[in-house]
Amino acid sequence: MSSVQVLLSRLDPEVPLPAYARPGDAGADLVTTSDIVLGPGERGVVGTGVAIALPPGYAGFVHPRSGLAARAGLSVVNTPGTIDSGYRGEIKVCLINHDPVHPLELTRGDRIAQLVVQRVEHAEFVEVDALDATERGDGGYGSTGGHATLGAPALAASAATGEGTEK
Numbered sequence: 001m002s003s004v005q006v007l008l009s010r011l012d013p014e015v016p017l018p019a020y021a022r023p024g025d026a027g028a029d030l031v032t033t034s035d036i037v038l039g040p041g042e043r044g045v046v047g048t049g050v051a052i053a054l055p056p057g058y059a060g061f062v063h064p065r066s067g068l069a070a071r072a073g074l075s076v077v078n079t080p081g082t083i084d085s086g087y088r089g090e091i092k093v094c095l096i097n098h099d100p101v102h103p104l105e106l107t108r109g110d111r112i113a114q115l116v117v118q119r120v121e122h123a124e125f126v127e128v129d130a131l132d133a134t135e136r137g138d139g140g141y142g143s144t145g146g147h148a149t150l151g152a153p154a155l156a157a158s159a160a161t162g163e164g165t166e167k
């Protein structure tokens with residue numbers, strides 16, 4: 001895997017730096033600098049103890065970790081969080097406990113998310129009168145099918161609002 005040098009400033013000298021757990025990993029794990037308890041459905045912002053200077057043309061994306069997501073329902077509210085190349089503040093993570101029943105206790109130093117560094121392009125937006133025709137056209141939001149059948153409560157809710165079901 002190719003690499004790019006990213007300058008990093010440690011704001012909390014005691015927590016581990018972002019690190020790739022295995023060669024070939026796309027995401028470098030980020031840790032929380034604070035202890036936090038998230039009740040069911042609750043969210044909270046934690047620091048990671050680092051600030052970075054991404055080169056122009058790059059961005060960082062803060063993704064959830066799948067293990068904690070599957071085991072405990074932990075995710076990132078704004079997944080993936082976007083770290084701009086000009087940002088020099090501490091990388092923070094807006095965590096959410098999606099478990100409907102159990103609170104989730106996180107301890108300083110726990111690896112709670114992962115940072116994926118990617119090249120990004122700036123679009124040059126060019127306004128036109130009409131866009132070219134394509135096979136997909138304006139079909140989206142399940143237009144190709146293959147999604148699960150809505151359950152009874154969802155159907156009842158959508159019947160009440162007249163939204164959300166497909167004809």
Ligand SMILES: O=c1ccn([C@H]2C[C@H](O)[C@@H](COP(=O)(O)OP(=O)(O)OP(=O)(O)O)O2)c(=O)[nH]1
Nearest residue numbers: 062078080081082083084087090091092093094
């Ligand atoms: O998960 C995240 C997302 C963002 N940021 C920081 C870095 C990013 O460069 C900055 C702004 O993020 P974003 O553009 O997503 O937030 P905004 O609500 O649009 O704020 P702003 O008006 O500052 O752009 O906040 C984080 O530390 N963690």
Ligand SMILES: [Mg+2]
Nearest residue numbers: 082083084087
């Ligand atoms: Mg913004």
